[in-house]
Amino acid sequence: MRAGKVPGMAVLIMRAGDTLLSRGYGYADVESKRKVMTSSVFRIGSITKQFTAAAVLQLVEAGKLRLTDSLHLYVPTLRGPARNATIHQLLSHTSGIPSYTELPAFRAKARSPILPTEMLRMIDTAALRFAHGEQWAYNNSGYYLLGLVIERAAGVSYAAYVQRAILLPNGLRQTGYCGSPEGVAETVVGYDVEEGAVSRTGDFSMANPFAAGALCSSAQELGGWLRTLMGGHVITAGSLQRMLTPVSLPGGRRTAYGYGLEVTELGGRERIGHGGSIPGFDAYAAFYPESSFTVIVLTNNGSANAEAIEKTFARQLLGIASLSIRELPLPKGTLAMYVGSYRAGPGRVVVTQRGERLHVAGPVDADLAYIGDHTFVLVDEPDVKLAFRVEVDSATSIAWTSRGRTLTLPRVP
Incomplete structure (x- = not known):
C-alpha cells in the first residue's frame, strides 16, 4: 500500500482468460472501515477516453459520421478556430485546441457543475495552441467535444449511448457514467493524503469531465473490457487497428497515442494502456499483447501513482528488471x-x-x-x-x- 499513501486499492491481473490475481487492499470507505474488493466501483478518470473512442468508431462504422468530418458539423454553435478541427484530430490529441482543464475560467470553478453551453464558450473563445494536425498535446477538450459529437450523431445522451452500445452488449454492468441515471453508483470514496493525514476529497462535479473522464468501473470489469476490446468484439478489426496506431505528425514524427489509448513499451515489451487521474482517484489499465497479460490498478487517492504500481506488477510478471538509478550528490544547500x-x-x-x-x-x-x-x-x-x-x-x-x-x-x- 505504498507506505500508507493509498487508503484503498483494487488489483486485477489476467493472462488471456485466466485470472492470476484478483484482490482488494485497504478501505473503500476509511470512516466505516468498508474494505475494497475487485468488484468495488471507482472513478476511472481518463480511462474513459478509450470507451469514448470506441463509441466514435462504432458510429463511423454505422455511417453516422466520418473521421475527416469537421467538428462544426456536429457542434454548429462553435464560431472560433476549434470548429474546423476534424474528428480524427480530436481523437488523437492533434487538434491544437487547448485543454479546458488548463483554462483560467475553468480552474476558477472546476469543482462546480459547468453547463455545456458555458464549457463550449470557454473552448470556443480560446486561441489554438498550434495549427490543426501540426503537433500533439494531450487534451481533455477534444474528448469533451467528442461526447457532444456522439450525442448529435446517435440522437441520445452520451451516457445512454455508451451504456446501450458499448457496456450492456459486453456484459459490463458495474461500468457507466458516475452517478447518472443511465450510469452506475460509485461505491468507493475518494481521499487526499498529505503528510500521512487522510481526508475526504471535496465535491467534484462529474458533469465537467464528461466524455473525457466521467466513467466509473471496477477492476473486474475493466479487465474484462480490455480483453473484449482487444479481442475484436467491440469494433471491427480495422477500427481497432486504427485505435492502436500511434498518430504520425508532419515530417514523419511519431507519437505514442492512437485513439484513447497509448502504445508504449516496458522493458522492450509492447504495452497498450491508459491512466486516469481525477480528484480522489488514480488508476491505470494496461494490456501486454505479446503475453496476453492484463494489469488493472484502481486507487482512491489522486496522487497514488497507479501507473508506477502497475509497472511494478508487470515487471514481476514479465521478468523485467527494475530500472536502476545512478543517484548523484548535490552540494549542500x-x-x-x-x-x-x-x-x-x-x-x-x-x-x-x-x-x-x-x-x-x-x-x-x-x-x-x-x-x-x-x-x-x-x-x-x-x-x-x-x-x-x-x-x-x-x-x-x-x-x-x-x-x-x-x-x-x-x-x-
Missing part, C-alpha cells in the same frame, strides 16, 4: 532552488525538501533522485523525469517527461 509550486493543468505540483532529497506532491507523491544537470527522476518510477529550468539560482519551470511525452510546468507564486 542546492536543493532550495527547486523548492516551490508549479502549475500542472488545473492543479499544482509542489516540490519540497525532505532531508537530503526533494519530494514532489500533486499528480504523484514521491521522492526524487538527482541524476545531473538540474534533472531528477522519481525514486519509485525512474522513467519519469523532472528537468528543472534554472535562472539566477532559482527554478522557473519543470519539463516533466513521462511515457514519451513532456509537459512544461511553470513556477507559480
Whole structure:
C-alpha cells in the first residue's frame, strides 16, 4: 500500500482468460472501515477516453459520421478556430485546441457543475495552441467535444449511448457514467493524503469531465473490457487497428497515442494502456499483447501513482528488471532552488525538501533522485523525469517527461 499513501486499492491481473490475481487492499470507505474488493466501483478518470473512442468508431462504422468530418458539423454553435478541427484530430490529441482543464475560467470553478453551453464558450473563445494536425498535446477538450459529437450523431445522451452500445452488449454492468441515471453508483470514496493525514476529497462535479473522464468501473470489469476490446468484439478489426496506431505528425514524427489509448513499451515489451487521474482517484489499465497479460490498478487517492504500481506488477510478471538509478550528490544547500509550486493543468505540483532529497506532491507523491544537470527522476518510477529550468539560482519551470511525452510546468507564486 505504498507506505500508507493509498487508503484503498483494487488489483486485477489476467493472462488471456485466466485470472492470476484478483484482490482488494485497504478501505473503500476509511470512516466505516468498508474494505475494497475487485468488484468495488471507482472513478476511472481518463480511462474513459478509450470507451469514448470506441463509441466514435462504432458510429463511423454505422455511417453516422466520418473521421475527416469537421467538428462544426456536429457542434454548429462553435464560431472560433476549434470548429474546423476534424474528428480524427480530436481523437488523437492533434487538434491544437487547448485543454479546458488548463483554462483560467475553468480552474476558477472546476469543482462546480459547468453547463455545456458555458464549457463550449470557454473552448470556443480560446486561441489554438498550434495549427490543426501540426503537433500533439494531450487534451481533455477534444474528448469533451467528442461526447457532444456522439450525442448529435446517435440522437441520445452520451451516457445512454455508451451504456446501450458499448457496456450492456459486453456484459459490463458495474461500468457507466458516475452517478447518472443511465450510469452506475460509485461505491468507493475518494481521499487526499498529505503528510500521512487522510481526508475526504471535496465535491467534484462529474458533469465537467464528461466524455473525457466521467466513467466509473471496477477492476473486474475493466479487465474484462480490455480483453473484449482487444479481442475484436467491440469494433471491427480495422477500427481497432486504427485505435492502436500511434498518430504520425508532419515530417514523419511519431507519437505514442492512437485513439484513447497509448502504445508504449516496458522493458522492450509492447504495452497498450491508459491512466486516469481525477480528484480522489488514480488508476491505470494496461494490456501486454505479446503475453496476453492484463494489469488493472484502481486507487482512491489522486496522487497514488497507479501507473508506477502497475509497472511494478508487470515487471514481476514479465521478468523485467527494475530500472536502476545512478543517484548523484548535490552540494549542500542546492536543493532550495527547486523548492516551490508549479502549475500542472488545473492543479499544482509542489516540490519540497525532505532531508537530503526533494519530494514532489500533486499528480504523484514521491521522492526524487538527482541524476545531473538540474534533472531528477522519481525514486519509485525512474522513467519519469523532472528537468528543472534554472535562472539566477532559482527554478522557473519543470519539463516533466513521462511515457514519451513532456509537459512544461511553470513556477507559480
